[in-house]
Amino acid sequence: MHSEPTWDPHQYLHHAGLRTRPFLDLLARIPNLANGERPARIADLGCGPGNVTALLADRWPSAHITGFDLSPEMLALAEKDYAGATGDGGWLEFQAADAAHWTPDEPYDLIVSNAALQWVPNHPESFPVWVEGLVPGGAFAFQVPGNFNSPSHALLAELCETPRWRGRLGDHGRRYVHILNTDAYLSRLADLGCEVDVWETTYLQLLGGEDPVLDWVKGTALRPVLTELGDDAAAVDDFLAQYRDLLRKVYPAGPHGTVFPFRRIFVVARKS
Template sequence: MEHLLYFTNNLNERNMDTNKTDTWSASQYTKFENERNRPITDLLNRVPVNAVSKAIDIGCGPGNSTELLKARFPDANVSGIDSSADMIDAAKKRLPGIQFDVVDITQWHDQKSYDLIFANAALQWVPDHINLFPKLIQKLNKGGILAVQMPDNFEEPTHRLMRTVASEDQWKNKLLDATKRVAREGADWYYAHLRDKVTTIEIWRTTYFHPLQGGAKAIVEWLKGTGLRPYLDALNEDEQSLFLHKYEEELSKAYHIFDDETVLLPFPRLFIVAVR
């Protein structure tokens, strides 16, 4: 077996439980679609085949990743699943010729096998990776590919400051569950647990630097579509406004804001491409 562990640092996102109230907003998520599409394109470019017959986009969101997946493999039978009905509705409107279904990945019992399972910015919301990843690999045909991208920003100021603001007395009891996020494992962990289950594995980490117009408020708008959701979902409307105000204040201290109100947001992401 060949194993490649590859790290880069280049200058160049959702709760999957369908039993919970769906508060994900496709319109909020797509406010930064160009920026969110960059790692999707980078992941697709590293898929080491020129054609696949059957592919699925798990955690497909509003269909932006599925659209790029279909463009990369135009002859493939492509489908998508997501836990959010709002996201799936948006995906169906965007790509009416593709099959999309509301499915919780932890309850995904599809008996089909695939040439490509694509998971962009989705699996970081799902627990039990030690069992989840082998199950996904088992759904691949021989020579099939698991392609995964996950944000690796849990220790970035954006997320550390969420936890800091959440620890304030006025709402800390409400936000206990929000601060107990799925553990983020490192490249070594995924390599160690997947290397004997696949023929090749490539792992790398890229930090993107996104110039956002609007200072700290722009960072808040970005994260309202993803990382802030567990916190906001636990608060009432007045509390949400106060939480976001305090969070924005902390962000403005942590990030340099240029004279034209541009802020450069570093966003590290972990990529995995494994071939069965």
């Protein structure tokens, strides 16, 4: 039984601008919420440090929005920075919950998830209950990374499987790869009677600083590895040095920075 990774919200936010852009692109395609006289009810699954959850309040200032996350570190920062009254009588709150087991406890106008469902095994099996939990005309929208075959992730998996690390890390380099292809997401949600919009985008991200790809993955893909190595500082340093050298070869720094291509998958499903 693997332990859940320990998250570092400050490390995650090192690249907040680039991490937020896909959510803005998703948000732009979510239809307006037709909620009559009552405030809209919105759930954000895997809200992280709350910075993108707050963008929901910017668009729907009268909505009652709840961000759900499993990480106490992420929730503590989200609560500190964003919880409370928002806009035109709206409210933003955060609660501990595991998206793998979360079910709507009331009708929602929007259930949204940003770069979180790839950590949830069998998350498509929850689509029926999540869609059932939407009001008529409500929307379920999410984006997930689609770059698990990219060099950054392939090299991480290969390093974890070398003799030096296999016994200690096992499959942690590939632990959280739980996404479908775009056709499968479309079919699953269309079968539930939804009007579905699915697309993908590869962002050519230009990163600055020394070893910026390593810095990026320290906030996401490396979390299970760093959690497993724990307080063994020598092992952490050794692993990061090996991984850094591999990344430098495939993501060399150029005159304007380091180009880090990143594919993402987007889905917006509207309930009939």
